[in-house]
Amino acid sequence: MRAVVAGAAGFIGSHLVDRMLEMGWEVVGVDNLLTGSRANLAHLAGHPRFRLVEQDVCRPVEILGPVDRVLHLASAASPVDFSRFPVEILMAGTVGTRNLLELAAAKGARFLLASTSEVYGDPLVHPQPEDYRGNVDPTGPRGCYDEAKRCAEAFTMAYHRTRGVETRIVRIFNTYGPRTRVDDGRVVPNFVLQALRQQPLTVYGDGSQTRSLCYVDDLVSGLLAALESPEPMPFNLGTEQEITVLELARLVRQLSGSTSEITFRPLPPGDPLRRRPDLSRARTLLGWEPRVSLQEGLRRTLDHFRSVLS
Ligand SMILES: NC(=O)c1ccc[n+]([C@@H]2O[C@H](COP(=O)([O-])OP(=O)(O)OC[C@H]3O[C@@H](n4cnc5c(N)ncnc54)[C@H](O)[C@@H]3O)[C@@H](O)[C@H]2O)c1
Numbered sequence: 001m002r003a004v005v006a007g008a009a010g011f012i013g014s015h016l017v018d019r020m021l022e023m024g025w026e027v028v029g030v031d032n033l034l035t036g037s038r039a040n041l042a043h044l045a046g047h048p049r050f051r052l053v054e055q056d057v058c059r060p061v062e063i064l065g066p067v068d069r070v071l072h073l074a075s076a077a078s079p080v081d082f083s084r085f086p087v088e089i090l091m092a093g094t095v096g097t098r099n100l101l102e103l104a105a106a107k108g109a110r111f112l113l114a115s116t117s118e119v120y121g122d123p124l125v126h127p128q129p130e131d132y133r134g135n136v137d138p139t140g141p142r143g144c145y146d147e148a149k150r151c152a153e154a155f156t157m158a159y160h161r162t163r164g165v166e167t168r169i170v171r172i173f174n175t176y177g178p179r180t181r182v183d184d185g186r187v188v189p190n191f192v193l194q195a196l197r198q199q200p201l202t203v204y205g206d207g208s209q210t211r212s213l214c215y216v217d218d219l220v221s222g223l224l225a226a227l228e229s230p231e232p233m234p235f236n237l238g239t240e241q242e243i244t245v246l247e248l249a250r251l252v253r254q255l256s257g258s259t260s261e262i263t264f265r266p267l268p269p270g271d272p273l274r275r276r277p278d279l280s281r282a283r284t285l286l287g288w289e290p291r292v293s294l295q296e297g298l299r300r301t302l303d304h305f306r307s308v309l310s
Contacts, residue, residue: 007073009036057096067107080185086144093148173238177216178304195258205267207246215297218290236277
């Protein structure tokens with residue numbers, strides 16, 4: 001099996017590459033290093049079945065030789081990126097998606113889009129099943145990301161319906177783990193770094209907003225299960241276990257042994273108050289279930305960040 005992974009140098013992409021190589025696949029990574037890092041792939045230097053092509057997917061992607069799978073994870077994805085790279089995000093979701101679908105069409109490869117729970121926007125339905133159509137503000141601060149992914153899904157279905165490409169779509173909910181960017185700005189790396197540096201843990205709002213957090217190894221298993229399933233319609237992947245942001249801050253503080261205090265700041269505009277996947281579809285059709293507990297996942301994440309900071 002030979003796969004092209006766009007976004008290979010990123011957090012999720014690099015874990016996915018590791019798993020594919022463990023499975024005996026050959027992998028060509030494509031990444032422009034906008035938010036990813038060569039360090040995430042440093043352990044693969046000289047690997048006989050892996051190479052990285054440094055390229056923007058907004059330019060046509062040409063890969064020599066046969067390709068069986070094309071996976072599109074190439075997009076800046078963290079809220080701090082929405083104000084830094086809105087145009088790049090829109091381009092990766094639209095032009096980048098089209099270019100990777102063209103590659104899949106040319107090679108007769110199966111295509112998988114890494115979409116997001118953000119397609120549901122600030123949801124009015126809880127938990128969110130895949131047929132919920134969302135509550136997105138296209139002109140809001142998160143519009144660049146939400147609408148890019150909605151367009152990417154529409155592109156994917158168009159190639160599926162009219163260009164004969166076998167396609168899969170996964171809507172990823174909050175995922176955390178080792179190799180998350182240090183300046184990612186999302187809640188887990190924020191708390192972990194603040195706890196390890198003995199700085200105050202910053203909670204936005206009163207901390208009663210909830211998150212459901214999926215450990216990256218579980219997510220990678222779900223991506224591969226969706227990729228190899230016969231189902232073209234979207235799958236939610238994440239966890240159903242909800243935790244308030246304040247509870248999470250306390251848990252990180254406890255697991256890290258930190259003495260940091262918890263401080264409160266105003267909630268940023270557009271920050272979702274609650275988001276939780278309905279995983280019935282993935283459970284029934286993929287037989288997939290997240291397995292790593294939040295405590296265990298946070299321990300592994302803390303270990304990683306300790307080694308990065310030391
Ligand atoms: N981490 C999450 O919780 C989460 C949640 C929902 C969806 N996702 C999706 O999963 C994918 C991976 O996310 P991540 O958290 O690993 O983010 P990341 O920023 O760590 O990885 C994205 C990778 O894509 C690369 N990239 C960005 N634009 C590119 C372009 N135009 N051409 C080539 N490479 C480009 C970046 O350099 C980076 O290596 C993204 O598509 C994201 O939307 C992630």
